[in-house]
Amino acid sequence: MSTGLYPNLPLTKALTRVRQNLHVRCVELSDGHVVAPFAPIDEIKGARELMHALEIDPVQMHMPLTVDTTDPSPSAALKQLKKALDYAAQLEADVAVCHLDTLQQGGGTGSRLDACFDPLVELVEHARNLGIKVALENFPQSNPLGRMEHLLEVVRTVGGPNLGICVDTGHANMGHGLQPWRAIEMADELLIAVHLQDNNGGSDMHLPPGFGEVDWGRVMEALTRVGYAGGLIIESAPPFGWLPSNVVDAAIASFEAKILDSIELLGKLCERHA
DSSP states (O other): OBGGGOTTSOHHHHHHHHHHHSOOOEEEEOHHHHBTTBOOHHHHHHHHHHHHHHTOEEEEEEOOSSOOTTOOSTTHHHHHHHHHHHHHHHTTOSEEEEOGGGGOOSSTHHHHHHHTHHHHHHHHHHHHHHTOEEEEEOOOTTSGGGOHHHHHHHHHHHOOTTEEEEEEHHHHTSSTTOOHHHHHHHHGGGEEEEEEOBOOSSSOOOBOTTSSSOOHHHHHHHHHHTTOOSOOEEOOOOOGGGSOGGGHHHHHHHHHHHHHHHHHHHHHHHHHTO
């Protein structure tokens, strides 16, 4: 489960709620809780100690979606992503999930994609020195820097045992001829992380699995077929930006009930396709 379900809570309280209300151990630490903005080191230390006490496994951490634009240096994005990796190491995360466009530079699709290679090589090397894997996340196919075929080209070109793919099922479900299960099959042995979320095929709704149009039977079957052994992270949350502050708590509680249903659904499908 992603701690992004609880943006109104500090990280330690979000972790406690994930463990006590949803009864899960595997978590993704959201960018909003850790690196957007960067949390004080004392909070990071407290979160690490709490995860030990609650037996929480931080299988993933989400890297920043945007970088500080007040830094004019060409390497600003790379510096901030390296700092985020340092935080991931402090929190003992296994995989850092990254959007490739955070590293984008230059114009045009080809040059933007090409411009990502050198900083990504440096980022992956830094992650390797920290004992962390980097997973590039797919976007809806309309985004050239998140198309599965482009991500696979980048990962195979850069290479290395600690660089792979994170398939976001909701993003893969948003038209352009790609299905979530097919994205998983395309990633194959390069799949090292997943975001499980649902939608109606038209917008990035981040619904709990089973509350949209994704074919979860085929998703779980594909995960089994490619031999995926990582964490099954549900990345779902209400549309907080559109909710009045006085109803956020009630919306989260309602979502928690739906996520418990999702966990039950995914558990049954895992048993069926084991």
